[in-house]
Amino acid sequence: MLTLKNLTVSIASKTIIENLNLKLEKNKVYVLMGPNGSGKSTFALTLMGHPFYKIKSGKIIFENKDITNFEADKKAKAGIFLSFQSPLSIPGVNIFSLLRTAITGRKDPLALREEIEKTAKLLKIKKELLDRSFNEGTSGGEKKKLELLQASVLNPKLLIFDEIDTGVDVDALKTIAEFMAKNKQGKTYLIITHYNRILKYVKPDEVLVMVDGKIVKKGNYKLAKEIEKTGYAKI
Ligand SMILES: Nc1ncnc2c1ncn2[C@@H]1O[C@H](COP(=O)(O)OP(=O)(O)OP(=O)(O)O)[C@@H](O)[C@H]1O
Ligand SMILES: [Mg+2]
Numbered sequence: 001m002l003t004l005k006n007l008t009v010s011i012a013s014k015t016i017i018e019n020l021n022l023k024l025e026k027n028k029v030y031v032l033m034g035p036n037g038s039g040k041s042t043f044a045l046t047l048m049g050h051p052f053y054k055i056k057s058g059k060i061i062f063e064n065k066d067i068t069n070f071e072a073d074k075k076a077k078a079g080i081f082l083s084f085q086s087p088l089s090i091p092g093v094n095i096f097s098l099l100r101t102a103i104t105g106r107k108d109p110l111a112l113r114e115e116i117e118k119t120a121k122l123l124k125i126k127k128e129l130l131d132r133s134f135n136e137g138t139s140g141g142e143k144k145k146l147e148l149l150q151a152s153v154l155n156p157k158l159l160i161f162d163e164i165d166t167g168v169d170v171d172a173l174k175t176i177a178e179f180m181a182k183n184k185q186g187k188t189y190l191i192i193t194h195y196n197r198i199l200k201y202v203k204p205d206e207v208l209v210m211v212d213g214k215i216v217k218k219g220n221y222k223l224a225k226e227i228e229k230t231g232y233a234k235i
Helices: 040-048 072-078 095-102 109-122 127-131 140-154 170-182 221-230
Strands: 002-011 014-024 028-033 054-062 080-083 158-162 188-192 206-211 214-219
Touching (some): 002 040, 028 040, 040 072, 095 140, 109 127
Parallel strands (some): 080 158, 158 188
Antiparallel strands (some): 002 054
16 A cells, blocks of 8 residues: 655755655554654655655655655545644634535535534534634644544545644543544554554554664564563664
């Protein structure tokens, strides 16, 4: 589903990701861990086509198509979704208008509204948040749930969640993780996290460890547990 070949990414002439080779398969959940500043968010933003991050060499192949140089909107249309580590707010635009614009023509506006309200209920998102400007005056945990709401409605093939579990209380985390676990059929998940707690509900098929822009270790959920116990020094 996603193949990265010798991917090297830089920002402001500094190389962040170097010669990365990786394959992510359909119906699998991958967890990406690594120390602060190791390049996890850079990797996620590059996959999504963020213009600041320059792909110096290598290829991104998604569903047998070379999407290396696609801009973010084309990558989204191809089926990639990124939930930001720090979700942005959009003054004057609520989630109904945001998603209506994002999926123009694909769904009837009334059916879309119903789907948003139904999903919000499942995610225990307060109704008043839906009518408010997107992410304005929204708490950290509420923002993370709204990210998942968008992902659910947009129905992408590759879902990248950058620290969706950070700053989220135990009950919200359970709601988020169980929702993810129930909706992973036919999709690929890449969950960037510093913690084990989300892995209790969303079982990872593979744990990847990034250090200095390279995948230095791969393993199963036990690797995540080991990291929590011993840190990255011994990896
Ligand atoms: N826009 C930018 N300008 C300059 N340097 C940047 C920029 N974005 C990222 N970097 C640098 O790239 C490196 C990797 O950052 P990145 O945000 O990808 O790390 P991370 O693994 O996601 O860390 P964290 O766990 O803290 O979220 C850091 O040294 C960071 O300072
Ligand atoms: Mg990050």
